[in-house]
Amino acid sequence: MPPIVIKLGGSLYNTPELTLWLKALVSYSSQQAIVIVPGGGPFADLVRDAQKLHNFDDKAAHHMAIVAMKQFGLLLMSLEAQCTTFSIDNNNLSGLSVWLPEDSLLGETDIKQCWSISSDSLALWLANSISARQLLLIKRINSSSRSIKNLSEDGIIDAGFSHLFSQQPIITKIIQDQHHHLLAEKISDNNLKLST
Numbered sequence: 001m002p003p004i005v006i007k008l009g010g011s012l013y014n015t016p017e018l019t020l021w022l023k024a025l026v027s028y029s030s031q032q033a034i035v036i037v038p039g040g041g042p043f044a045d046l047v048r049d050a051q052k053l054h055n056f057d058d059k060a061a062h063h064m065a066i067v068a069m070k071q072f073g074l075l076l077m078s079l080e081a082q083c084t085t086f087s088i089d090n091n092n093l094s095g096l097s098v099w100l101p102e103d104s105l106l107g108e109t110d111i112k113q114c115w116s117i118s119s120d121s122l123a124l125w126l127a128n129s130i131s132a133r134q135l136l137l138i139k140r141i142n143s144s145s146r147s148i149k150n151l152s153e154d155g156i157i158d159a160g161f162s163h164l165f166s167q168q169p170i171i172t173k174i175i176q177d178q179h180h181h182l183l184a185e186k187i188s189d190n191n192l193k194l195s196t
Contacts, residue, residue, distance in 0.1 A: 008039060066106070127172075
């Protein structure tokens, strides 16, 4: 069975939900391979602050934000011993793994190097690259919208997501951070699917 890609938002960094999600994902990964895409969290916020202070270009900021995702990913792996490092070349996925984005991502021509592309869009790109079963975005939100356009306008998902999704749509759902105990139910609930 193809894996599920789950983007674990950096907004969970200093919440109790972070470890609760990791426990839920470990449990579910016994029956379904899961690849976690880490958000940037406070590490990406530092990049934004540094860019304001030093006025460097978005290309450098994008590269630094990818490193921020990797930092958060390493944190996740340190919190949950059952997490392994995901490799895009591994066709025999099982259990729970974490994607630590590599610099080679900078060579992908369909990924713009700017702030309109964040870990949301990178999770979508990865899900399509490995033919994932579906993509789940775990976020601290309070929105019932299923429209990618509206979610982007409200700043809930990044501005580049809609364009990537229109090129290669995949079953995508947003799950609120407090619904970790409903993971299996949310994965099977087709009413949660996002649309353009």
